[in-house]
Amino acid sequence: MMTGAAPPIERRLAFVAEWYQAEAAIIRTFLVTYFVADKAVEVFDQRSKKTFLRRTKIPELTQRDFFVGSKINVFGRQFDIVDYADESTRSNLAKYRKRGFVLLKSHMWQKHLGKFLKTLIQNKININNGQMVQFTSKMVTQFLSGKPKTEVVSSVLMNELLAGPAISLELIGDNVVEIMSACVKYKRGDSGSSSSMKLSSSLEQLFEQEDVRYGIYCPETEEDVAIDLKFFFEERHSIIKECLFKGTTLAIIKPHSIKDGLLGDLIDDILSNGFNVTAMRMILMARINCEEFYEVYRGILPEYIPMVAQLASGVCMCLEIASSDPGKSSHSDFRTFCGPMDPEIAKLLRPQTLRAKFGKSKVLNAIHCTDLPDDTNLELQYMFKILD
Amino acid sequence: METIEFLSRTSRRNLKSQIGWQVAQRMRQWSEDLDDRRMQLYVQLQNEALQVDEEVAELLRLRADEAERQRHEWIHMERLKREEAEQELLKVKQQQREIENSEAHRHMQIKQILWESKQAQLQQIEDRRALKRRQACVEILWQRVWQRLDESREQQQQYEQQLRRLLEGQCQTENLARDQQQKRQLQQQVLQEQRECAEALEVAAANDVRKREMELQQHQAKRRQQLTDLQAQIQQNLRLTASQAADNQREDVASNMREDRQIYEELMQKQCDRALNRDWHQQYMTHTAAERAAHRQGELERERAYLGTGCVLGQRPKQPYGRAVR
Numbered sequence: 001m002m003t004g005a006a007p008p009i010e011r012r013l014a015f016v017a018e019w020y021q022a023e024a025a026i027i028r029t030f031l032v033t034y035f036v037a038d039k040a041v042e043v044f045d046q047r048s049k050k051t052f053l054r055r056t057k058i059p060e061l062t063q064r065d066f067f068v069g070s071k072i073n074v075f076g077r078q079f080d081i082v083d084y085a086d087e088s089t090r091s092n093l094a095k096y097r098k099r100g101f102v103l104l105k106s107h108m109w110q111k112h113l114g115k116f117l118k119t120l121i122q123n124k125i126n127i128n129n130g131q132m133v134q135f136t137s138k139m140v141t142q143f144l145s146g147k148p149k150t151e152v153v154s155s156v157l158m159n160e161l162l163a164g165p166a167i168s169l170e171l172i173g174d175n176v177v178e179i180m181s182a183c184v185k186y187k188r189g190d191s192g193s194s195s196s197m198k199l200s201s202s203l204e205q206l207f208e209q210e211d212v213r214y215g216i217y218c219p220e221t222e223e224d225v226a227i228d229l230k231f232f233f234e235e236r237h238s239i240i241k242e243c244l245f246k247g248t249t250l251a252i253i254k255p256h257s258i259k260d261g262l263l264g265d266l267i268d269d270i271l272s273n274g275f276n277v278t279a280m281r282m283i284l285m286a287r288i289n290c291e292e293f294y295e296v297y298r299g300i301l302p303e304y305i306p307m308v309a310q311l312a313s314g315v316c317m318c319l320e321i322a323s324s325d326p327g328k329s330s331h332s333d334f335r336t337f338c339g340p341m342d343p344e345i346a347k348l349l350r351p352q353t354l355r356a357k358f359g360k361s362k363v364l365n366a367i368h369c370t371d372l373p374d375d376t377n378l379e380l381q382y383m384f385k386i387l388d
Numbered sequence: 389m390e391t392i393e394f395l396s397r398t399s400r401r402n403l404k405s406q407i408g409w410q411v412a413q414r415m416r417q418w419s420e421d422l423d424d425r426r427m428q429l430y431v432q433l434q435n436e437a438l439q440v441d442e443e444v445a446e447l448l449r450l451r452a453d454e455a456e457r458q459r460h461e462w463i464h465m466e467r468l469k470r471e472e473a474e475q476e477l478l479k480v481k482q483q484q485r486e487i488e489n490s491e492a493h494r495h496m497q498i499k500q501i502l503w504e505s506k507q508a509q510l511q512q513i514e515d516r517r518a519l520k521r522r523q524a525c526v527e528i529l530w531q532r533v534w535q536r537l538d539e540s541r542e543q544q545q546q547y548e549q550q551l552r553r554l555l556e557g558q559c560q561t562e563n564l565a566r567d568q569q570q571k572r573q574l575q576q577q578v579l580q581e582q583r584e585c586a587e588a589l590e591v592a593a594a595n596d597v598r599k600r601e602m603e604l605q606q607h608q609a610k611r612r613q614q615l616t617d618l619q620a621q622i623q624q625n626l627r628l629t630a631s632q633a634a635d636n637q638r639e640d641v642a643s644n645m646r647e648d649r650q651i652y653e654e655l656m657q658k659q660c661d662r663a664l665n666r667d668w669h670q671q672y673m674t675h676t677a678a679e680r681a682a683h684r685q686g687e688l689e690r691e692r693a694y695l696g697t698g699c700v701l702g703q704r705p706k707q708p709y710g711r712a713v714r
Contacts, residue, residue, distance in 0.1 A: 295422060300430050340440050349443050372429050 011036040013066050013093065014085035017043075019077060031085050032074075034066050041074055060313045062259070067097040067172055069229075070128060073312055076287030100125070100176030101219055101228045106164030108215020112206075113167065113277075114268020116216075119206045121261040125173035129233055130317065132280040133168055134241040135161045143231060147224075157217060165241045167280065168232045177225055180218040183207045243279045243380050248322045249331040250379040251338075252368040255314030262358050263317065266367065269354060270321065273337060275330070279320035279384060287312040293382055296375070306363045318383045331373050338369045 017032040030052060031044040041061060043053035058074065065072055070081050084090035104113065117127060135143070140158045147154060171180070182199060186207045199207070207213050219225050232239075253266055271277065285293070290311040297304050323330035339346040339353025343365050346356035358366035370376045487493050694701060 296425050296429050298426075300426055300433065340436070345440055345444060348447065349440065371432060372425060374428070375425065 013063070013089045015066060015068070015081045015089065016046075016083040016085050017072075017079035017081045019079050030079065032066075032072070032079055032081065033085075034061070034063070036063055043074065043079075064126065064259075065314070067093060067099075069099050069170070069172070071284040071315070073284060073287070073314065076312060078284060078286055097172055097174065098176050098222065099128070099225060099229060100171035100173065100180055101225045101232070102169050102171060102180055103161075103217040103228075104167040104169070105160045105215045105217065106166055107160075108211060109167045110271075110276075112209075112212050112215070114264055114266075114271050115206060116212065116264070117267055118264030119202050120171065120173075121264050122202050123173070123179070123200055125171050125176055125179070127169055127258070127263060127282070128172045128315070129170035130280065130282045131168055131232070132165050132241040132277070133232065133239045134165045135239060137162060139239050146227060165278075168228075170229055170233060177218075177220070177222055179203075180216075181220045184213065184216065184218060186213060240281060240384070241279050243320045243384050244322060245377050245380060247326070247330055248278055248320050248380065249334050249376045250368075250370045250383060251319045251321050251334065252311070252383070253317040253319070254310060254364070254366060254368060255316050256310060256360070256364045257358060257366045258315055258317065262366065266354065266358060267319075269357070270319070270337075274324045275334060275337070276322045276324050277319050278322045279380075280317065281384065282315050282317045283383075283387060284315045285312055285387070289387060293379070296372070303363050310363050311368075320380055320384070329373075331370060331376050335369050335371070338367055341365060 013034045013036065015032045015034075017030045018027050019030060020027050029046050031046055033042040033044070033055075034040075035042070035055065038057060039059055039061065040055045040057045041053065042051070042055040044050075045052040053074065061072060061074075066081065068081055068083060072079050072081065084094065104116065109116070120127065137158075140161050143161075144154050144158060173179070179199070183203055184207075186199060186204065219228050251270070253263060257263065257266060267277075287308065290308045294304060294308055294311070297307065301307070321330060321334050323333050337353060339350045339355040341355070342362045343355045343359030344361075346353050346359065350356055354367050355365045360366075370379050488497075691701065
């Protein structure tokens with residue numbers, strides 16, 4: 001009866017979302033409806049059959065944030081979208097917005113991570129989640145146990161994974177599974193499916209290089225994707241790579257840069273300017289955690305509140321940065337590399353810095369870096385240890 | 389202080405307070421640490437802001453200096469250029485003046501001017517001639533056009549005329565015959581009308597005479613009639629007045645007699661009434677006397693009948709009492 005009252009033209013997306021109530025330690029299910037026309041969100045409590053949040057405009061959310069598997073932040077409350085709530089949304093989105101998984105081996109990402117991310121984003125494949133992982137032999141066997149690979153491939157893969165830290169990424173995009181498997185098979189010529197899938201020129205250019213082609217692992221079917229995603233991002237295997245906590249500093253790529261698709265450019269810039277990434281994870285921070293994290297800035301910077309709002313507005317990427325030259329202080333080096341807080345000043349004084357290139361305003365300045373030298377370990381610990 | 393040691397010495401309640409105190413102390417430490425960090429951050433940011441400020445100021449100053457320098461340079465260059473141009477101009481002017489001053493040059497110049505003016509005149513004459521020729525051409529052209537127009541018009545008229553004549557020739561005889569006949573008819577008609585007119589005039593004249601006679605006769609007859617009518621009227625009037633006078637007299641007599649009779653009758657009536665009244669009165673008086681006598685007789689008899697019985701006969705009836713009565 002409600003659908004009859006609503007105007008027929010209005011496009012809306014309906015999802016089933018879950019919210020973990022920490023006090024009661026229960027997961028509650030909600031119906032989240034997104035109205036495309038006015039960017040409004042409505043939340044309906046399915047258990048009490050009452051509207052939890054009436055139709056409210058939330059301009060920082062876009063249509064691209066809504067897909068199964070995404071985490072959205074509505075007034076500081078994190079909803080995990082787990083399913084479509086109606087058939088029209090399913091038929092609209094399920095066809096296109098698929099989840100994919102890719103694992104970048106250690107020798108590949110250290111050279112090509114930035115370019116790889118850039119190319120994916122260019123081809124409208126979003127990075128939804130990611131972390132740097134360090135396998136133990138037990139973990140590798142567990143990971144490879146369900147794989148229908150031949151022995152040789154498995155053992156090679158096992159050795160490669162044990163050789164160094166790998167990066168696992170959750171991808172979201174149209175037909176992402178097919179695209180990624182076609183990329184892996186590009187130029188191998190052993191399968192007929194590669195000819196059916198036409199790759200874009202930028203992808204072709206990237207996968208022209210052999211070490212990129214052999215440096216990634218991706219599952220070929222959607223079921224495998226689901227299994228791998230579950231293994232890496234849902235089950236707690238504590239395989240995330242530990243931070244060094246020694247001569248390193250923290251960098252957070254802010255949500256607005258990720259939403260604008262600058263992730264690849266930023267990482268490329270960081271890696272090509274004499275810095276190494278020693279740990280990485282992508283998280284959606286709750287507002288309260290952001291406030292806690294930025295506690296030092298309260299009363300010091302007038303932009304404290306918008307800074308918190310920006311950090312809580314979406315997924316951010318936390319990186320542990322180490323200078324490739326062990327003689328230098330990575331903290332001060334990286335801080336200099338990021339540039340002044342205000343991108344306008346940065347553009348004027350240090351046009352080569354990250355904030356000058358990618359920042360927009362004092363709040364949307366693309367990247368956060370630890371300001372106090374004593375705080376590096378504290379912030380790293382907060383991001384990689386305390387938050388979970 | 390170790391917990392075991394503490395437990396051995398004190399009660400549980402104090403342990404709790406001890407833990408609370410420790411927590412509070414830790415919190416205090418943490419907030420102090422936070423304040424300290426904040427202070428450090430503030431100082432660092434302040435220093436950096438100052439440094440950045442200084443750099444920006446320096447940069448701006450450099451830019452301004454650079455701009456000023458460039459401006460100065462430009463002005464200098466401009467001035468140099470202008471001076472050079474002036475020099476050049478002066479030189480050229482000088483040369484020109486020198487050339488102009490020399491006699492040969494002047495002569496040549498005059499010659500040149502003369503030659504040019506001659507050329508111009510010639511050119512003008514030529515132009516004018518060409519113009520005239522052109523005008524003549526145009527006039528001729530116009531003449532031709534007009535001529536052509538006239539010719540075509542004449543031709544057209546001629547053609548029309550021919551056409552008209554042709555049409556006329558075909559039906560001329562017919563028209564003539566019809567015309568003759570019409571004329572004849574018209575003449576006859578006119579004659580007829582004239583004749584009728586004359587007759588009618590004659591008749592009218594005769595009628596006029598007759599009418600005048602008739603009118604005269606009528607007038608006379610009318611006069612006569614009026615006279616006789618008048619005489620008859622007078623006679624009748626006389627008759628009428630006579631008869632009326634007789635009637636009046638008769639009526640007067642009759643009315644006198646009637647009045648006398650009425651008066652007599654009224655007197656008679658009065659006398660009769662009086663006699664009748666007197667009779668009735670006498671009768672009444674006698675009757676009342678008899679009645680009174682009878683009543684007195686009746687009373688006497690009743691008194692006599694009740695005499696000695698002790699009955700009160702002449703009792704007054706009981707009167708009602710009350711304020712209204714009083």
